[in-house]
Structure formats: structure tokens, C-alpha cells
Amino acid sequence: MKIPFFKYESGREEHSNVADVLDSEDLNQVAQLEEEFASYIGADYALATSHGTSALHLAMLALDLKRGDKVVCSVNAYPNVPEVVRHFDAEPVFIDIEANTYNINLDLLEAFLEDNQSKKLKAVIVTHIAGTTVDLERLYSIAKIYDVKIVEDACEALGATYKGNKIGSTGADITCFDFSPHLKKNVCNGGMLVTNDDEIMERAKLLSNHAIARDEDALEYIYDVVDIGNDYSMGELEAAYIRAQITKQDDNIARQQEIAQMFSEALDGTSHITVPDMSNEEHPFSLYIIKVDKNRDSFALDLKKEGIETGLHYIPLHLLTYYKSKYSLKINNYPKALQSFQQVLSLPIYPNMEDKEVKFICEKIKQIAKTKV
Known part of the structure; x- marks a missing residue:
């Protein structure tokens, strides 16, 4: 898939x-x-x-x-x-x-x-x-x-x-x-x-x-x-x-929220994975961002091998060559952003995603998580 x-x-x-x-x-x-x-x-x-x-x-x-x-x-x-x-x-x-x-x-x-x-x-x-x-x-x-x-x-x-x-x-x-x-x-x-x-x-x-x-x-x-x-x-x-x-956007958001709930319920308790806070009922989940505590990039590559594309939102601006050199920024100037950058991973989420696709993603994440020590 x-x-x-x-x-x-x-x-x-x-x-x-x-x-x-x-x-x-x-x-x-x-x-x-x-x-x-x-x-x-x-x-x-x-x-x-x-x-x-x-x-x-x-x-x-x-x-x-x-x-x-x-x-x-x-x-x-x-x-x-x-x-x-x-x-x-x-x-x-x-x-x-x-x-x-x-x-x-x-x-x-x-x-x-x-x-x-x-x-x-x-x-x-x-x-x-x-x-x-x-x-x-x-x-x-x-x-x-x-x-x-x-x-x-x-x-x-x-x-x-x-x-x-x-x-x-x-x-x-x-x-x-x-x-x-x-x-x-x-x-x-x-x-x-x-x-x-x-x-x-x-x-x-x-x-x-x-x-x-x-x-x-x-x-x-x-x-x-x-x-x-x-x-x-x-x-x-x-x-x-x-x-x-x-005209479809409100319905799209409702579907994204439904998918996010499916993700969170399936992935809760998975080793090395932290799911987003679901307490904000107004969160539209335009993105579904998890944290991976063991080599995020390796995890993303493993998902890619299984046919699942992922995203990153975003590379902190102070790590980009232009801004780093223009303003003499240090890597540790923004510790929270740096820490999040090393862990965050955006999973696919869009209104026309099928339930079976959500289930497939969750199954693969769980399988990959078991291989990480």
C-alpha cells in the first residue's frame, strides 16, 4: 500500500x-x-x-x-x-x-x-x-x-x-x-x-x-x-x-478530527511514540504530529520503505544556513525548538484518507517501534 x-x-x-x-x-x-x-x-x-x-x-x-x-x-x-x-x-x-x-x-x-x-x-x-x-x-x-x-x-x-x-x-x-x-x-x-x-x-x-x-x-x-x-x-x-x-472545509475538519482520534487510540502506549494532546476539541488536526524518541529520521525512512510518506513541521529557522550565518545564531539558542525538531514527525492526514489506510499506518508504526531499542 x-x-x-x-x-x-x-x-x-x-x-x-x-x-x-x-x-x-x-x-x-x-x-x-x-x-x-x-x-x-x-x-x-x-x-x-x-x-x-x-x-x-x-x-x-x-x-x-x-x-x-x-x-x-x-x-x-x-x-x-x-x-x-x-x-x-x-x-x-x-x-x-x-x-x-x-x-x-x-x-x-x-x-x-x-x-x-x-x-x-x-x-x-x-x-x-x-x-x-x-x-x-x-x-x-x-x-x-x-x-x-x-x-x-x-x-x-x-x-x-x-x-x-x-x-x-x-x-x-x-x-x-x-x-x-x-x-x-x-x-x-x-x-x-x-x-x-x-x-x-x-x-x-x-x-x-x-x-x-x-x-x-x-x-x-x-x-x-x-x-x-x-x-x-x-x-x-x-x-x-x-x-x-x-464549501467542504468544515466537513473536512470533522473528518480530520475523526482520523486523529483513530491514530491516537491506536498508537497510545506504543514504545518510543508520543501522540498529540487530544483535549483541545477545537484542534482541526490539519497536521497530526507525533514525537519519536529514538532516531526520528531512521523511523521515517522505515515508514517510507513501507510506502508511507511523512513530513516535518518545521526545521527551526536558526538551523538554516542563511539565518544562522546572517544573525550569528547558535544551535542551542532555542532549546525547545531544537528538542522538538529532533523528535517530531507529521503523519499523513487528509479528509479522503480511508480507515484502512489509517489502520495500515498504525500497524506499521507499531511494527517499526518494536525494532527500536
């Missing part, structure tokens, strides 16, 4: 929407997606982008990030997070993680902000690992105290909730989504920038199309450029496909 890390799903609705575009029957898919997405999330504004990294980069533009500014983020994030900061010649500042959730440690974040108050400190980017969140009420309170903007990286948190409210509607200045995130590649790319701030959205819309301004009463080919922007636009075909998928 071959089980990929992720398998996209395409049904009748996706085919119908895409066919409408190809037949020139509905060329307003992007606008419809933005409207429907804002309604689904419960936010005032949504702006579609070409991919999730575009949404993050546009967020930095919308916040008017400049050279020498500082943006705080978790050391456990995908490289696109500090990358969009560096593109402005601004400085990412890394914070260690919580051991159990792999998210940014709010105690360390607050301590850093207390000790480093500066007008150059513009924002905090918070990545929701596996779709689960930090204490967002506390996060927003910290942001108000120290006057920093909060940008949520929700690449794995589409449809996830915090105290009953969907991520993107809970109080962040900007939330960025990715419809084809790291290791879970879809057949199309796409991202979304969400905000309740009309000034942020107005600036984001302007800059998302080369900062081109037009007079509504003038000829369509007459335009002006009023700032430095870029092209972050999503195509109509991508929007058509994604529109259909959004």
Missing part, C-alpha cells in the same frame, strides 16, 4: 466551477471567492492572492514595512515567514516555542517585547502549527500593550476556530491563508489576506496590482501609479476550484 503525505480531492463542484470559467460562462470567480471567503471566516474583507507567500508579502507591504524595521516570529515556521520580512531589508526576530503545541511561546514573546520596546518593532507573525492556536486573547492584549500589529500565518488553519470563532475573525490585524501549503500541495496555488481594518485593505488592494490607480470616469486604458506595488493576483481558474473546496 502506498500512502502519500497528502492527496488532493476534486469532486463534481470543482469540475463544474472550472468548466464555467473555461466556457466563459462565469469570469467573476475571484470576486465571488473573496465575498464567500469573508462570509465563511466572519471577516469584513478578504483579498485573494496568487499563493500564501504572496498574502504574507502583501501583508508586509500593507503594514508599510521598511528597512531596519523588526518583525517577531516563531523560530518554528516555514521559511516564507522570515523571507517576506527580509525582502524589505527588515529584520526577523525569532522566539522559542511551547513544547507541546510547537507554537510561539507567549511568555518569551512578552518578555522580549518588554525588553525591546522600539518604534522599529512593527509586527508579530504568529504561525498556527497544525491549525491549533496560542492563547489569542492574551496575544492581542500583549499587542495592544506594546503597540505592535499581529499577523496570523494561518496556512494550516483554514476553518479552524478559537473559542467558537474562525481564525481570521478573532482579532488579528491581518490573517493570511494558503490553499496549497508546505507539503500539502494542491493542484492549484492560492492565498487569501483577511482583515477587518478598512485602511489596511484599501492599501493592500492598491498595492496588489502595481499600485495602479484609475479614474472611474476615464477610459479603461488610462491609469496612474501612486506607489510601489506588485502583482499578487489570483487567476479565475484557481478561484473557481478553491470556491468549491471552501
Whole structure:
């Protein structure tokens, strides 16, 4: 049996929407997606982008990030997070993680902000690992105290909730989504920038199309450029496909939670394996992350030999050559992230995974675990 890390799903609705575009029957898919997405999330504004990294980069533009500014983020994030900061010649500042959730440690974040108050400190980017969140009420309170903007990286948190409210509607200045995130590649790319701030959205819309301004009463080919922007636009075909998928997201999360429960029940007590905490009923399990206490990479290779692909979320940023050398970072600077990195392993989990595939994965993990001393 071959089980990929992720398998996209395409049904009748996706085919119908895409066919409408190809037949020139509905060329307003992007606008419809933005409207429907804002309604689904419960936010005032949504702006579609070409991919999730575009949404993050546009967020930095919308916040008017400049050279020498500082943006705080978790050391456990995908490289696109500090990358969009560096593109402005601004400085990412890394914070260690919580051991159990792999998210940014709010105690360390607050301590850093207390000790480093500066007008150059513009924002905090918070990545929701596996779709689960930090204490967002506390996060927003910290942001108000120290006057920093909060940008949520929700690449794995589409449809996830915090105290009953969907991520993107809970109080962040900007939330960025990715419809084809790291290791879970879809057949199309796409991202979304969400905000309740009309000034942020107005600036984001302007800059998302080369900062081109037009007079509504003038000829369509007459335009002006009023700032430095870029092209972050999503195509109509991508929007058509994604529109259909959004309607299924809540059901997808329910299925992921069901699969996660199956994993945890089957693997609980397995030697060398620690399963995730199942007490958070709102955890969407966009990722199912276990800990392997004996040579994680060897364990992953053994699973690969059995036809089971796995993932890693993520290699801590301070271990990557560019950031390690640029900021003279030491391997032990972020001990919690380092320890987690040496043990964590993401198992395949997606809505169209069959029960027999879950059972197969669990059986193989148990067999392999018995060979480890």
C-alpha cells in the first residue's frame, strides 16, 4: 500500500466551477471567492492572492514595512515567514516555542517585547502549527500593550476556530491563508489576506496590482501609479476550484478530527511514540504530529520503505544556513525548538484518507517501534 503525505480531492463542484470559467460562462470567480471567503471566516474583507507567500508579502507591504524595521516570529515556521520580512531589508526576530503545541511561546514573546520596546518593532507573525492556536486573547492584549500589529500565518488553519470563532475573525490585524501549503500541495496555488481594518485593505488592494490607480470616469486604458506595488493576483481558474473546496472545509475538519482520534487510540502506549494532546476539541488536526524518541529520521525512512510518506513541521529557522550565518545564531539558542525538531514527525492526514489506510499506518508504526531499542 502506498500512502502519500497528502492527496488532493476534486469532486463534481470543482469540475463544474472550472468548466464555467473555461466556457466563459462565469469570469467573476475571484470576486465571488473573496465575498464567500469573508462570509465563511466572519471577516469584513478578504483579498485573494496568487499563493500564501504572496498574502504574507502583501501583508508586509500593507503594514508599510521598511528597512531596519523588526518583525517577531516563531523560530518554528516555514521559511516564507522570515523571507517576506527580509525582502524589505527588515529584520526577523525569532522566539522559542511551547513544547507541546510547537507554537510561539507567549511568555518569551512578552518578555522580549518588554525588553525591546522600539518604534522599529512593527509586527508579530504568529504561525498556527497544525491549525491549533496560542492563547489569542492574551496575544492581542500583549499587542495592544506594546503597540505592535499581529499577523496570523494561518496556512494550516483554514476553518479552524478559537473559542467558537474562525481564525481570521478573532482579532488579528491581518490573517493570511494558503490553499496549497508546505507539503500539502494542491493542484492549484492560492492565498487569501483577511482583515477587518478598512485602511489596511484599501492599501493592500492598491498595492496588489502595481499600485495602479484609475479614474472611474476615464477610459479603461488610462491609469496612474501612486506607489510601489506588485502583482499578487489570483487567476479565475484557481478561484473557481478553491470556491468549491471552501464549501467542504468544515466537513473536512470533522473528518480530520475523526482520523486523529483513530491514530491516537491506536498508537497510545506504543514504545518510543508520543501522540498529540487530544483535549483541545477545537484542534482541526490539519497536521497530526507525533514525537519519536529514538532516531526520528531512521523511523521515517522505515515508514517510507513501507510506502508511507511523512513530513516535518518545521526545521527551526536558526538551523538554516542563511539565518544562522546572517544573525550569528547558535544551535542551542532555542532549546525547545531544537528538542522538538529532533523528535517530531507529521503523519499523513487528509479528509479522503480511508480507515484502512489509517489502520495500515498504525500497524506499521507499531511494527517499526518494536525494532527500536
